[in-house]
Amino acid sequence: MMAAKISPRFLINEIRGSVCFVQRRHRVKTKWAGSRPKVPATDLALQHFDATYGLQLGDLWPSVRIGMLSEKKYGALLNNFASDSDIVSSFHSQGCRDFISAARSTESQDPELHDHTAAPLSSNIQCFVFPRGDVSRFKPARPDSNGLLSYYLLDAASVLPALALDVQPGHSVLDLCAGPGGKTLALLQAQAVRFLWANDLSGSRTARLRRTLQSYLPRELLTEDRVYITSSDGRQWRNKDEHKFDKVLVDVPCTTDRHSLTEEDNNIFKRSRTKERQRLPLLQMELLLAGIQATRPGGDVLYSTCSLSQLQNQCVVEQAVSVAQKEMDITVKVQNLSSFVQLFSHTFHFAPQPAVGELVLPHLCANFGPIYMCKLQRIS
Numbered sequence: 001m002m003a004a005k006i007s008p009r010f011l012i013n014e015i016r017g018s019v020c021f022v023q024r025r026h027r028v029k030t031k032w033a034g035s036r037p038k039v040p041a042t043d044l045a046l047q048h049f050d051a052t053y054g055l056q057l058g059d060l061w062p063s064v065r066i067g068m069l070s071e072k073k074y075g076a077l078l079n080n081f082a083s084d085s086d087i088v089s090s091f092h093s094q095g096c097r098d099f100i101s102a103a104r105s106t107e108s109q110d111p112e113l114h115d116h117t118a119a120p121l122s123s124n125i126q127c128f129v130f131p132r133g134d135v136s137r138f139k140p141a142r143p144d145s146n147g148l149l150s151y152y153l154l155d156a157a158s159v160l161p162a163l164a165l166d167v168q169p170g171h172s173v174l175d176l177c178a179g180p181g182g183k184t185l186a187l188l189q190a191q192a193v194r195f196l197w198a199n200d201l202s203g204s205r206t207a208r209l210r211r212t213l214q215s216y217l218p219r220e221l222l223t224e225d226r227v228y229i230t231s232s233d234g235r236q237w238r239n240k241d242e243h244k245f246d247k248v249l250v251d252v253p254c255t256t257d258r259h260s261l262t263e264e265d266n267n268i269f270k271r272s273r274t275k276e277r278q279r280l281p282l283l284q285m286e287l288l289l290a291g292i293q294a295t296r297p298g299g300d301v302l303y304s305t306c307s308l309s310q311l312q313n314q315c316v317v318e319q320a321v322s323v324a325q326k327e328m329d330i331t332v333k334v335q336n337l338s339s340f341v342q343l344f345s346h347t348f349h350f351a352p353q354p355a356v357g358e359l360v361l362p363h364l365c366a367n368f369g370p371i372y373m374c375k376l377q378r379i380s
């Protein structure tokens, strides 16, 4: 039997057909694209950070990157209001040390490291950490006989903004973005605050803040004339002229870099939140401006984030300083924190001299941060 002769036209049609077939399948796939597994937001965050922080941090980025992708290290902020007398000796027996008292003794031994514009570090705030390279974990805190917890676990670097704010006896303090309350608690441990106003936009975060304070502070301190808690948009503080504070903490919402690399939940790198993420620097600047307006002349504002992003850190500060001057006739001056951070250089890795402010870099041996902070004094 003769083999059927296949005409070239047939072949062409076959090829076209198969091409058509492939294309049709492809079209169907595109239609179903919505149900295909999405790129995890944590991957999007890593791609974004590789592109931006690779440039920003250069040779430092690979080690910071490994740090951020590894388990973070905690500090145990001691609760001075609890009465667990054994807790300090228990920390010591585990090999932990209070990194703040270590910094205080460095400060007293080397007068050049003491910032003469600020008082010595508060002796009331104590935060225990395991030694460098030791990745042991703290046990959850237990309540004392009054039901108050003896310590609060947090990124030890997040105590630095509260310390740098340098609250002195009799000061009134505003914590503009306070939820869930780690830094509020650190501010109150100094036992110097006359009045603290803690605010957060989110109702659920404010509720968490309230619960945190109730678990750590005696009732007599949680009266409205000592600690006042509100849930409102911090940007509206610009209109509250009647309240001026000695110290204002502006710990803004940011890309929370470590969280964005490790948790899908509530991740700001989800595609659906792109616009919100892009608007962050504007929101941050508005919050900082509101904080500046709430500060009395001569008082201090501390701006902080938990991001490495220059756009959310120094750019926001520079922009706010300029807008405050030009549009509000308020002069603010960036404070030099270099002596302050040197006191803590045995515990944290700091970025080498950012132009404005100070930045704690994550590192495998001391896996705290990132924490950016910049202190501003309102001059007029």
Ligand SMILES: C[S@@+](CC[C@H](N)C(=O)[O-])C[C@H]1O[C@@H](n2cnc3c(N)ncnc32)[C@H](O)[C@@H]1O
Residues within 6 Å of the ligand: 158, 176, 177, 178, 179, 180, 181, 182, 183, 184, 199, 200, 201, 202, 205, 232, 233, 234, 235, 251, 252, 253, 254
């Ligand atoms: C980085 S967190 C603050 C962490 C807190 N200071 C602490 O140490 O536990 C930023 C907070 O800002 C709050 N926030 C976001 N937008 C705000 C706004 N417009 N006004 C006040 N708070 C806002 C968020 O709800 C979030 O709790």
